Amino acid sequence: MSVIEQFVSHHNYYVTILLMVSGLYIVIASGNMIKKLVGLSLFQTSVYLLYLSPAKIVGGTAPILDEKFQVYSNPLPHVLILTAIVVGIATISLGLAIVVRIYEVYGTIEEDEIFSSDGEI
Amino acid sequence: MEAYILMALLLLLTIVTIAIVFQRSLFAVVILAGIYSFLMATAMIVLDAVDVAMTEAAVGAGVATVFFLASLHLTRAREYPRPRAVWLPLFVAGVVGAALIGGTYDLPLFGSAASPIHQHIAPHYLNESMGETGVPNVVTAVLADYRSIDTLGETTVIFTAGIGIMVLLRGRRRRRGEDKDDVDPGARET
Numbered sequence: 001m002s003v004i005e006q007f008v009s010h011h012n013y014y015v016t017i018l019l020m021v022s023g024l025y026i027v028i029a030s031g032n033m034i035k036k037l038v039g040l041s042l043f044q045t046s047v048y049l050l051y052l053s054p055a056k057i058v059g060g061t062a063p064i065l066d067e068k069f070q071v072y073s074n075p076l077p078h079v080l081i082l083t084a085i086v087v088g089i090a091t092i093s094l095g096l097a098i099v100v101r102i103y104e105v106y107g108t109i110e111e112d113e114i115f116s117s118d119g120e121i
Numbered sequence: 122m123e124a125y126i127l128m129a130l131l132l133l134l135t136i137v138t139i140a141i142v143f144q145r146s147l148f149a150v151v152i153l154a155g156i157y158s159f160l161m162a163t164a165m166i167v168l169d170a171v172d173v174a175m176t177e178a179a180v181g182a183g184v185a186t187v188f189f190l191a192s193l194h195l196t197r198a199r200e201y202p203r204p205r206a207v208w209l210p211l212f213v214a215g216v217v218g219a220a221l222i223g224g225t226y227d228l229p230l231f232g233s234a235a236s237p238i239h240q241h242i243a244p245h246y247l248n249e250s251m252g253e254t255g256v257p258n259v260v261t262a263v264l265a266d267y268r269s270i271d272t273l274g275e276t277t278v279i280f281t282a283g284i285g286i287m288v289l290l291r292g293r294r295r296r297r298g299e300d301k302d303d304v305d306p307g308a309r310e311t
Contacts, residue, residue: 008124013225015131021218022138028210032201034147034192038154041185042138045161048177052168057239058123058232062169063259065251071234073169074243075259079268081173082260083275089180089188090282096192097286103196104293110201 012053019046031111033099037092044088051077051084123167124232130164147198151189158182172260 007014019042026039055074063075099109106114137157144150158181165174229236250262264272 009230010225010228011128012131012231013228014222015135017218017221017225018135019138020221021214022142024217025210025214026142028213029207030201032147032198034189034196034198035150035201038141038150038189041154041181042141042157045158045177045181048161048173049164052165052170052173053231054229054236054238055170056123056168056232057234060169060234062171063247064171065247065257065259072247072259074239075246075263076243077238078170078173078260079263079271081170082176082264083271085173085176085180086275087278089185090279092185093188094282094285094289096188097289100192100195100293101289109196109198 012049016046016049016053019043019049033102033109033111034096037095037099040095041088041092044084044092048081048084051081127164127167130160130167134160134164146200147193148190151186151193154189155182155186158185172258 023039023041023043023046026042027036030036030039055077057071057073060071060073061069063072063078065072102114103109106117108114108117134157137153137160141150141153141157144153158177162174162178162182165171165177229238246259246263246267250259250267251257254262254266256262256266
């Protein structure tokens with residue numbers, strides 16, 4: 001198999017990896033906690049793409065049974081990702097509640113300012 | 122045809138992601154994250170995951186954006202300074218990305234019905250779920266019947282997160298009241 005065929009066939013995995021790595025970069029590099037949480041949700045969402053890509057069959061249809069269709073995509077990853085989306089919003093909203101609480105105590109959501117004011121409180 | 126639509130959507134996703142990385146206004150970041158979720162939901166429809174796409178559009182693009190905007194309002198956050206150390210995160214992200222790209226090398230081809238994921242348990246669900254559960258939507262049948270304990274666990278996670286948020290934000294109104302009329306702060310603590 002040629003390199004180009006390989007690239008075209010795996011391009012969704014490369015995009016998945018790019019999204020994942022950007023999320024990781026945002027989580028580590030940015031000191032602002034809300035931006036960190038956006039990065040975390042980017043990372044989570046890229047995992048959805050990683051799970052749903054192999055489930056697809058070209059020429060298939062959504063797994064809702066009907067006499068007119070024979071080929072269906074794999075339903076199991078869809079179920080797992082449905083669960084993951086809901087758990088994802090639960091973690092993100094808990095994180096946001098912690099950020100709001102931090103703002104009430106420290107008056108800022110910048111990591112540097114929180115660390116530097118840690119001795120005073 | 123499906124592959125080209127997917128390619129275009131993934132290209133748009135890439136552009137939005139790069140914009141999120143470089144954008145420093147928090148409001149713009151949150152709105153871009155909402156756009157990202159909508160694009161992701163559209164890509165999910167192309168990947169035949171219609172139930173997931175609906176959930177992602179409602180939860181990822183709707184509820185999550187509202188939550189982010191609410192906490193932007195509560196924390197009065199507008200913009201944030203440029204990160205100090207860029208090289209360490211770039212290095213970590215680069216190493217992780219290289220390892221993952223190495224891992225894609227022997228993955229099966231996209232959209233092939235012969236790949237291992239379609240051989241083991243999916244045919245059972247597709248062939249038997251109508252007789253065993255009577256639900257035409259296989260995703261619903263698996264979610265609410267075969268893996269219902271899993272779904273119960275998911276509900277427990279949401280319940281726990283809800284309790285956590287309530288505990289964290291419970292004292293907000295009371296504390297704000299103390300700031301306004303600072304008459305006898307000690308008495309209210311007890």
